[in-house]
Amino acid sequence: MAQGQAVNMSLMDISKIFSLLQPKEEDEDGEQGQALNSAVSADDAALLSELLSQEKYRRCINAPSGWGVPVTPLRTAAALGHLRCLELLLEHGAEIDVLDVKAQTPLFTAVGGKHLDCVVALLKAGADPNGSQYNNCSPVLTAAREGDVDILRELLRFGAEVDVRPKVPEWASNATACRGPLYISAVYGHLGCFKLLLLHGANPDYNCTDDKMLARIKQPKTVVEVCLRYGCGVEYIQLLIDFGADVYLPTLIIDKTTKQNEALLLLLKERVCPKTLMSQARLAIRRHIPFADKDPAVDSLDIPLILRNYLKHRNSEL
Template sequence: MAEGNGADSRPAGPGSQPRDPGDSLETQPGGWRGAPLGVTDGNAGPNLKEWLREQFCDHPIEHCEDTRLHDAAYVGDLQTIRSLLQEESFQSRINEKSVWCCGWLPCTPLRIAATAGHGNCVDFLIQKGAEIDLVDVKGQTALYVAVVNGHLECAQILLEAGADPNGSRHHRSTPVYHASRVGRADILKELIRYGADVDVSPSLAPGAPPPASRRLTSLVVCPLYISAAYHNLQCFKLLLQAGANPDFNCHGPVNVQGFCRGSPVCVMDAVLRHGCEAAFVSLLVDFGANLNLVKWEALNAESRGRVKVNPEALQVFKEARSKCNELKTCCYLYIHSFIEHLLCAYCARCWD
């Protein structure tokens, strides 16, 4: 289960385990994340679960002991879920957040079923009135955890039922970002089909400063950047086709001066720095990226030596920028000639 707080979103490189702004807890056996670092002995686990129950469960502990509905959602036991939801007491608890048999964080049955990939259970719980966009204590929606765990069917069911394709503004990652990072083009395509935002909006970031100073200060949070960093060409192309800003992948103002020293200043710069193949450069050129944002010649020999640039990609970039500059020169000469012609005509008319 993916459970994170957005501690780090720096790419670890194509050959290492991907990181996500929403991942920071260890993985339990069977692929279930949830045990905080340092909690490993047999006594600490139950104690932590008790503390989580006290802090985050929707009802007092004595009312949260019966977790049969949550446990059934975890194992995908649709028959038990059907049976339990015939009882009024369980119907009223369909959106209750509780710690279940194998979990650490209090979650709703829908959130648990989506995490485990039980599409039939997800569909049935929605039909019975489960709230789709409820978040867990870390701001994760059912759709987000379905995407993080790679469950396309669950994601489709949730989206069709009206789930917000952007996840929750209270979580530092988004379904689009995660799908772009791990290269799940099939999931990304569904998110885009249901209207997911492919550009970052700094104004919606948790804890954002006043509107006047909300500016993008890092490309690391952008889906285009992360898909390039992990060389996911198909996702990169889907984002551009969906209208992603080819320069900064962002809504609103950008504070390039606030970027960390030595970090990419635009998406094209990132593509070159991460050694992406020429197809990435060609796509950015085709979708109208500003090639003059890349100050490639300004890099000194030392920093350029640390950059593993794809020679073919660099050549495509240089040729495209050369053509762009030639076109600008031609336009300038044409405009200059046109203005000169107008002035001559105006002067001739004045003399007449």
């Protein structure tokens, strides 16, 4: 019966079968993309350059490939920290903010891998410092969690949002889900990142001055409360005070059982002692400087060096 059916097949049917067996253009593109990815994985810049000199490979520069989760060559270079390969791909027109299945950009993966040189190269080439709007996390949140001051500085220098929040639906918003970079750097004990975020304009009263947040969450935690809860050193509380945090916002119940550590005592002292005139003047001047990176503007002021350092909060060591 099967033989009879085969005999009765028309020439057109046979042609269709042969056409299905022919390699598809997507398959060919996948092979070229895999070749590019392999060269990047091996950090073989010479081979990658040779491949990209050919049109058929350049055409597939943004083609995802590989086992498991397919990724583009640029994403591979960023994840592995292979700078020269990354630069070659950018020079040949690789899509800079291409997303993987997790909605992560190459910049995001470079930040996660702590590859500073790749981060800088991507930012200079125009990568979005905030990552993807479709990813719950962001490069700044990642750098703050990892305590990578140098990478965080570059992200902020290129305009990353300093008070970025995890992107969760409104119905899922809570005090935990809405913790930003300043929260995270305090919880993980990264004092350098904590100060850097404040210097770039992070809100020391994060969450507690946001009307939308207050409407959804009855008692959002301030950064001061978080620092006290997680046992952060007195340096954190002092920085928050210096950068104008409202020391009356935390709803703290102080009784005989409350642990009287140095950070709490500093907060209680600040509540009864007004700020010095110099401290208030520094806050007012910094608020009127319109840039996130205020140091260049401060350096241009015709005032003594000691005052410029004071405005840049360089009067004390970390």
